[in-house]
Amino acid sequence: xxxxxxxxxxxxxxxxxxxxxxxxxxxxxxxxxxxxxxxxxxxxxxxxxxxxxxxxxxxxxxxxxxxxxxxxxxxxxxxxxxxxxxxxxxxxxxxxxxxxxxxxxxxxxxxxxxxxxxxxxxxxxxxxxxxxxxxxxxxxxxxxxxxxxxxxxxxxx
Amino acid sequence: xxxxxxxxxxxxxxxxxxxxxxxxxxxxxxxxxxxxxxxxxxxxxxxxxxxxxxxxxxxxxxxxxxxxxxxxxxxxxxxxxxxxxxxxxxxxxxxxxxxxxxxxxxxxxxxxxxxxxxxxxxxxxxxxxxxxxxxxxxxxxxxxxxxxxxxxxxxxx
DNA sequence: AGCAAGTAGTTACAATTGCAACCATTGCCG
DNA sequence: CGGCAATGGTTGCAATTGTAACTACTTGCT
Numbered sequence: 001x002x003x004x005x006x007x008x009x010x011x012x013x014x015x016x017x018x019x020x021x022x023x024x025x026x027x028x029x030x031x032x033x034x035x036x037x038x039x040x041x042x043x044x045x046x047x048x049x050x051x052x053x054x055x056x057x058x059x060x061x062x063x064x065x066x067x068x069x070x071x072x073x074x075x076x077x078x079x080x081x082x083x084x085x086x087x088x089x090x091x092x093x094x095x096x097x098x099x100x101x102x103x104x105x106x107x108x109x110x111x112x113x114x115x116x117x118x119x120x121x122x123x124x125x126x127x128x129x130x131x132x133x134x135x136x137x138x139x140x141x142x143x144x145x146x147x148x149x150x151x152x153x154x155x156x157x
Numbered sequence: 158x159x160x161x162x163x164x165x166x167x168x169x170x171x172x173x174x175x176x177x178x179x180x181x182x183x184x185x186x187x188x189x190x191x192x193x194x195x196x197x198x199x200x201x202x203x204x205x206x207x208x209x210x211x212x213x214x215x216x217x218x219x220x221x222x223x224x225x226x227x228x229x230x231x232x233x234x235x236x237x238x239x240x241x242x243x244x245x246x247x248x249x250x251x252x253x254x255x256x257x258x259x260x261x262x263x264x265x266x267x268x269x270x271x272x273x274x275x276x277x278x279x280x281x282x283x284x285x286x287x288x289x290x291x292x293x294x295x296x297x298x299x300x301x302x303x304x305x306x307x308x309x310x311x312x313x314x
Numbered sequence: 315a316g317c318a319a320g321t322a323g324t325t326a327c328a329a330t331t332g333c334a335a336c337c338a339t340t341g342c343c344g
Numbered sequence: 345c346g347g348c349a350a351t352g353g354t355t356g357c358a359a360t361t362g363t364a365a366c367t368a369c370t371t372g373c374t
Contacts, residue, residue, distance in 0.1 A: 015277045017212050017229060021284055022189045024303050027230045029186035031310040032179045047360090055174050066322060072174060073184045077362075080323060102322040102369050120172045126313075127178055133309035134302065142302050145295060146181045152290035153188040156283075204330090223352060234332070237354060259339050259352040 036126050040119050045089075049074060049082040051119065054091065057108050058116045064103040091115055193283050197276050202246070206231060206239040208276065211248065214265050215273045221260040248272055 017023050033048065040046050046054070052072045057063060060071065069079045083106065086092040091112035097103035108116060131139055174180050190205065197203050203211070209229045214220060217228065226236045240263065243249040248269035254260035265273060288296055 015212055015281055016216050017209065020212075020280070021288065021299070021303070022186075022193055022280075023209070024307065025182070025186040026190055028303055028307045028310060029179075029182040030230075031307065031314070033183055035310060035313055036179055049360095052174065052180070055172055055177075059173050064322075073187075075362080076323070077325095080325090081361090084324090100322085100370070104323075123177070123179075124172055129313060130306065130309055131178060133305050138298075138302060138305075141295075141298055142178070142306075145291065145299050145302070146178070146185055148290050148295075149287065149299075150181065150185045150188065152287055153185060153192060156192055156286060157188070206330095221352075232332080233353070234355095235330095237352095238331090241354090257340070257352085261353075 032130065036123060039122055039126060044115055044119055046115065046119065047082070047085075049078050050086055051123075053079060053082045053086060053106075054108065054112060054116050055120070057092070057106055058113070058120070061107045062105050064097070064105065066103075068106065086112065189287065193280060196279050196283060201272055201276055203272070203276065204239070204242075206235050207243055208280075210236060210239045210243060210263075211265065211269060211273050212277070214249070214263055215270070215277070218264045219262050221254070221262065225263065243269065 037048055040051065041048075052074060053068055056068050056071045060067075063071070065079050065083060066076055068074070068083075069076045072079070074082075083092060083094070083104075087094060089111075091109055093107050093109050095105045095107075097105055134142065194205055197208060198205075209231060210225055213225050213228045217224075220228070222236050222240060223233055225231070225240075226233045229236070231239075240249060240251070240261075244251060246268075248266055250264050250266050252262045252264075254262055291299065
């Protein structure tokens with residue numbers, strides 16, 4: 001650790017990282033993701049993309065890979081790879097659409113269900129502990145802010 | 158696009174991704190980061206880590222690499238690599254501490270300053286447009302929520 | 315029917331990142 | 345002083361990720 005430099009006074013035309021929202025979002029998001037990943041990665045041998053695919057399919061069975069990609073905001077290559085490894089570990093079963101044989105139909109296997117029902121509470125528990133730093137009002141507020149910002153960010157693309 | 162499945166009703170013990178805060182944080186953060194990166198990456202040939210190092214040093218000159226890492230929440234390898242390429246592009250000058258010859262002393266070159274003064278307004282402009290989706294009150298609220306959550310997330314590590 | 319254009323999904327390859335091991339230097343303690 | 349733990353920083357290697365090109369199949373148009 002080093003001697004403290006005196007902080008330059010903030011000026012509105014200068015950027016300082018620790019007041020810059022995109023930066024703070026990124027730090028927070030990375031911190032949270034890594035915390036969670038540590039929790040289930042080692043214990044269940046699940047990567048983040050795998051976990052997302054599982055979570056989507058647990059809720060919406062029989063989606064195709066692109067449907068999963070849409071719902072999870074992952075790109076289709078990431079989904080493809082996650083699906084590969086979930087198939088390899090027998091946590092997913094894949095069939096194909098009768099009328100459109102390009103489309104896969106994905107569904108959790110019993111093993112996949114089982115992993116899901118064990119991991120989901122961990123994830124939810126983590127979220128609860130995180131959010132317990134906020135009051136109910138603040139939580140609702142955060143909820144809304146995230147929605148508004150995401151919508152705006154997406155339309156700014 | 159596919160026919161809509163009817164949404165299963167949410168139950169509190171089941172996780173659905175689009176209500177899960179860590180997931181939403183991650184989607185928002187990625188969307189925002191990619192939007193910004195597109196803006197300066199191509200135009201200035203700057204990666205995100207490089208940009209962060211630049212921003213820290215613009216504000217706090219003469220830090221060492223580990224100081225930069227601390228201030229920017231990057232790890233030291235990432236800083237080392239960003240510093241390498243910033244040195245190669247002559248946007249940074251490096252000297253070494255007289256009393257501790259392990260420590261580097263990093264500072265923007267004139268070219269670095271120049272890049273910074275051109276990129277910073279872009280970044281700030283993006284932030285403003287993003288945040289203009291929120292009222293002043295909401296902005297303050299977001300600000301506070303991010304601080305609280307980050308602190309909590311870090312202590313949960 | 316037949317072909318062009320579009321979509322689902324995979325693969326190959328390059329770029330990024332993360333981790334561990336590694337020097338060099340300094341600080342500490344006997 | 346001598347040696348050993350700790351710190352600053354870099355490097356090499358493996359794992360992850362992104363991009364583009366590709367195959368397979370379907371759709372729409374003529």
